[in-house]
Amino acid sequence: MNLIKICGASFFAAALLSGCSSSSTVDRSSAHSGFSINDKAIYLRGEMNDYAVSDAYRLRASKHGFCTVALLRSDWAPYKFKFADADWSDGTNFGFMNPPGVLRNGKKSLELNQNSKFEEVSFYPKDDGVYRFCLLPKNNRYFVVVEKTSKKELLSMAQLMRISSLERLSD
Numbered sequence: 001m002n003l004i005k006i007c008g009a010s011f012f013a014a015a016l017l018s019g020c021s022s023s024s025t026v027d028r029s030s031a032h033s034g035f036s037i038n039d040k041a042i043y044l045r046g047e048m049n050d051y052a053v054s055d056a057y058r059l060r061a062s063k064h065g066f067c068t069v070a071l072l073r074s075d076w077a078p079y080k081f082k083f084a085d086a087d088w089s090d091g092t093n094f095g096f097m098n099p100p101g102v103l104r105n106g107k108k109s110l111e112l113n114q115n116s117k118f119e120e121v122s123f124y125p126k127d128d129g130v131y132r133f134c135l136l137p138k139n140n141r142y143f144v145v146v147e148k149t150s151k152k153e154l155l156s157m158a159q160l161m162r163i164s165s166l167e168r169l170s171d
Contacts, residue, residue, distance in 0.1 A: 034058040035066045035135075037085070037092045044068045044133050046081025046120070053086045065134035069149060072131050078102070078122040083112070083135050083144070094135065094142055095119030109136065109143040 035042050035058070044057040048070040059066040072079060083094040095101070095116030103110050105126040112135070113119060121144060125131060129148050136143045 034060045040085035040087075040089060040092050042066070042083055042085055042092060042094075042135070044070060044081060045084050047076075047079045048072060048081065059083065059135055062132075062134075064132060064147075065136040065145065067132050067134040069130050069132050071129070072123075072125045073128045074125045077124040079125070080120040080122050081133070082116065082120055083133075090115045093117070094144070096121050103144065103146050105148070109145045112142040112144055114142055 034055070041053075042059045043053050044059065045051045045053065049057055057068050057070065059068055085092040091114055093116050094112040094114050096119045097111040097113045099119075101110065101119055101121050103121060103123045105124070110121060112121075123131075123146050125148070127148065132145075132147050132149050134145045134147075136145060
């Protein structure tokens, strides 16, 4: 039952949390519209979402960087993933910079290559839960950080529904 609650909250929280930056044209105009490079939306794409392009996994600006969240189970590790646009384009296809490209709980960050081809990052969650995936630009370089979220950070279902209805009105 708790996993169902977390999963539902994760889906809606993913649609609201997150964003990113580059030496290319970067759109930071709205947390609701999400993060873009050269007018291309950037998403978390990996085994946790079958590499799908989904607004729920679009990066958005947060106090942590350009982020989204995903529900992970520790017994399904490792989770392979990248940050990329819908077409896996050069300049917006972020995989690991240097092998082995592995993140574990407690590791601070991992440098990324924004022109990667097949260099997926592998993440090993220690516990089941909702994890925040963040793309961090620093001095024309990019890094990834993955951290377990706290229950305090997740919005209530009522808050999510209210924000969702406000977004639909603004479209």
